[in-house]
Amino acid sequence: MRQCAVRVSVAVFGFLSAAFVSGLGVHGEDMPPHIVHQPSDVVVKVGNPATLSCRADGSPKPTIQWLRNGQPLRTREGDGQLQPMVLSDGNLFFLSVGGARRGSPHEGVYSCVASNSAGKAVSRNASLHIAGKTLLCAGLMLSL
Numbered sequence: 001m002r003q004c005a006v007r008v009s010v011a012v013f014g015f016l017s018a019a020f021v022s023g024l025g026v027h028g029e030d031m032p033p034h035i036v037h038q039p040s041d042v043v044v045k046v047g048n049p050a051t052l053s054c055r056a057d058g059s060p061k062p063t064i065q066w067l068r069n070g071q072p073l074r075t076r077e078g079d080g081q082l083q084p085m086v087l088s089d090g091n092l093f094f095l096s097v098g099g100a101r102r103g104s105p106h107e108g109v110y111s112c113v114a115s116n117s118a119g120k121a122v123s124r125n126a127s128l129h130i131a132g133k134t135l136l137c138a139g140l141m142l143s144l
């Protein structure tokens with residue numbers, strides 16, 4: 001009789017503490033990042049602005065970095081307008097796509113990385129294509 005009561009109370013305690021711990025897991029402070037808005041492919045004309053979007057949940061609030069062709073992207077630090085910049089919401093903003101002098105430095109495959117103290121998440125690859133050259137070729141072919 002007495003043993004039974006002890007067992008029941010142990011079981012109840014176990015259940016309650018398991019519920020408490022899983023409750024902590026849901027409402028606790030640390031939640032690894034989760035990408036909620038993936039960047040999508042864009043085609044932009046030379047000289048036009050472009051935005052690649054990335055949004056991530058997580059706690060603490062994740063910081064967003066961008067990769068171009070799998071490499072960390074050089075973003076703007078006040079050294080001219082050619083470098084894209086990461087906006088406060090995590091989006092990547094190009095003031096003017098192209099950069100005629102050295103080919104197409106902005107063309108490529110981009111992904112964002114959201115990280116916080118609990119972990120990190122990588123988005124899908126989104127391609128940025130520059131339309132100027134192709135359009136010019138099409139125009140030349142049409143005029144021939």
Ligand SMILES: *[C@@H]1O[C@H](CO)[C@@H](O)[C@H](O)[C@H]1NC(C)=O
Pocket residue numbers: 069070109111123124125
């Ligand atoms: C995205 O592209 C980069 C560079 O081309 C590649 O290394 C990486 O594996 C790709 N990631 C995915 C998820 O396809």
